[in-house]
Amino acid sequence: MMWGYTTLYSRTPRSFLFAVVANVGPSGASRPLAVAYRQGCDRTTEPWHRLVADTLALIEILSDPANRAPLEAERALAEDWYRRSKGDEAHINKRPSVPDSPQPPFVVPDGRHKKPVLLRPQLPWYDDTLSEFPFITTCLLLGLLRDDSDAINSNSARPGDVQLQPLSTIFRGDCAEYGLVVIDISDLDSVKYGIVAFRMHYMAEVWYRGRSMGWDPVEDKPPLKEPDVILESSRPRVPLSIYQWLCKYHIYEDVKGDPSILRLKDMALVDTAALDCTSVFTLPIRLR
Numbered sequence: 001m002m003w004g005y006t007t008l009y010s011r012t013p014r015s016f017l018f019a020v021v022a023n024v025g026p027s028g029a030s031r032p033l034a035v036a037y038r039q040g041c042d043r044t045t046e047p048w049h050r051l052v053a054d055t056l057a058l059i060e061i062l063s064d065p066a067n068r069a070p071l072e073a074e075r076a077l078a079e080d081w082y083r084r085s086k087g088d089e090a091h092i093n094k095r096p097s098v099p100d101s102p103q104p105p106f107v108v109p110d111g112r113h114k115k116p117v118l119l120r121p122q123l124p125w126y127d128d129t130l131s132e133f134p135f136i137t138t139c140l141l142l143g144l145l146r147d148d149s150d151a152i153n154s155n156s157a158r159p160g161d162v163q164l165q166p167l168s169t170i171f172r173g174d175c176a177e178y179g180l181v182v183i184d185i186s187d188l189d190s191v192k193y194g195i196v197a198f199r200m201h202y203m204a205e206v207w208y209r210g211r212s213m214g215w216d217p218v219e220d221k222p223p224l225k226e227p228d229v230i231l232e233s234s235r236p237r238v239p240l241s242i243y244q245w246l247c248k249y250h251i252y253e254d255v256k257g258d259p260s261i262l263r264l265k266d267m268a269l270v271d272t273a274a275l276d277c278t279s280v281f282t283l284p285i286r287l288r
Contacts (some may be wrong), residue, residue, distance in 0.1 A: 006208055007201045008227055009109050009213050012218045012249050014040030014047045015178035016197070017098060017171055018058065020140055022080040030184070030274045031082050033074070034137040035165040037098050037145050037178070038157065041120055050157075051181070052242055052260045055193055058143035058183055058284050059267060063191045070135040071188060076252060078133060095168045100175040101266065103229045106202045108217045119243040122160020132167060136185075140172050171279040176200040176231050181276055182239060194239025194270035196279065201247055202227040207245045 016038050025031040038054060040047050094206065131137040131281075144162045171180040179197020204223035206213040240248070243265040 001207050002210060003205065003207055005203060005204050005205050005213075006108065006215055008206065008217075010199050010204045010279065011200050012047060013175075013177060013179040013197050015101070016040070016051060016181050017141060017165070017178055018054070018144065018168070018181045018183070019169075019171075020058075020062070020136055020183050020185060022075050022078065022184065023275055023278065024075055025082050027155050028084060030186075030277045031078065032167045032169075032277055033078055033133045033185070034131075034140040035169045035278075036137075036140050036144060036168060037123070037163045037165055039120060039123055039163070039177075040163040042159075048242075048246055050256070051195070052264065054144055055181055055183075055195075055242060056218050056260050056264055057146055058140065059191050059193060059264075061139045061143050062183065063188065065284070067135075067139065068188055071139075071185060072136050072258050074133045075185070081132060095170040096166055097170050097172050098165065098175075098178065101177040103176055103200065106204075106223070106227045108222055119158075120161075122158055123163040125160070125163065131164070137164065146171065169278075171196070173237070173279065174231065176229055180275075180279060181275050182270050184274045187241065192268040192270040192274070193241075193264075194274065195242060195245045196237065196239055198235050198244065199232045201230045201232065203230050204228065213262060230279070238272060238273060239275060241265060241267075241269050244275070 018036050019032050020034045021030045021032050024033070025029055038050075040050060055164060062071065124286055141162065141164075145159060149154045173180075173196070179195065182194050182196075184192040184194075204214055204225065204227035206220060206223050208220050241264065242261055246261065
């Protein structure tokens with residue numbers, strides 16, 4: 001046995017910032033057309049189930065031929081809007097971002113200490129939120145607020161779980177609460193997507209059996225105080241497909257046969273340049 005500071009449990013974000021973008025900026029640069037924050041919860045269902053369902057729903061809505069004409073019209077309006085607003089864009093350091101949220105208390109992951117799931121407070125809805133591109137914004141809201149609950153799925157969101165954000169909202173890559181999903185509609189014949197989200201760790205000083213084996217929730221004693229919440233230090237600014245992201249952070253056998261994942265696996269991945277208008281990464285920090 002050894003005493004040391006080590007990881008007790010790791011998890012991926014329970015919430016996500018969704019940004020619909022297109023190459024409507026100067027010289028074909030990527031620019032946001034609609035941004036919304038989708039709050040997750042602490043249900044026993046893995047957050048990736050909701051992520052997969054939300055992303056697939058949005059791609060299907062934005063790829064629907066019935067929506068093509070209004071989407072093309074708003075993209076044209078967006079080109080003119082960004083051309084006229086050139087020079088008025090806020091500096092990257094002055095752009096708003098969704099604040100981080102406290103993470104739930106650590107629970108020993110052995111199945112013996114489950115607690116009742118409490119619904120998180122609903123997010124406020126700001127009636128004066130300006131929607132520069134209302135049809136694209138409506139598509140985003142429809143995808144995130146759909147009702148697909150049945151005997152198998154429980155991915156539906158309450159109205160207060162989704163909150164529109166300003167187009168200038170930035171993802172800084174320094175939050176344990178949420179990750180980023182970018183959906184690129186530059187080419188409506190091939191809507192692209194990409195995920196940028198990182199794992200957080202509950203870490204504490206404990207007695208454990210060695211670095212190669214780590215801390216065991218059954219065999220080893222629990223921590224004496226509430227663990228620290230630490231965001232992983234390696235945070236590459238690279239969009240991943242849902243398949244790549246799940247294989248990196250989750251057990252492959254748990255996800256490989258999911259039909260929704262297989263559908264997303266074959267869809268096009270956004271270029272890294274699509275992140276330029278929605279993200280800037282800060283230095284790693286320690287979260288409490």
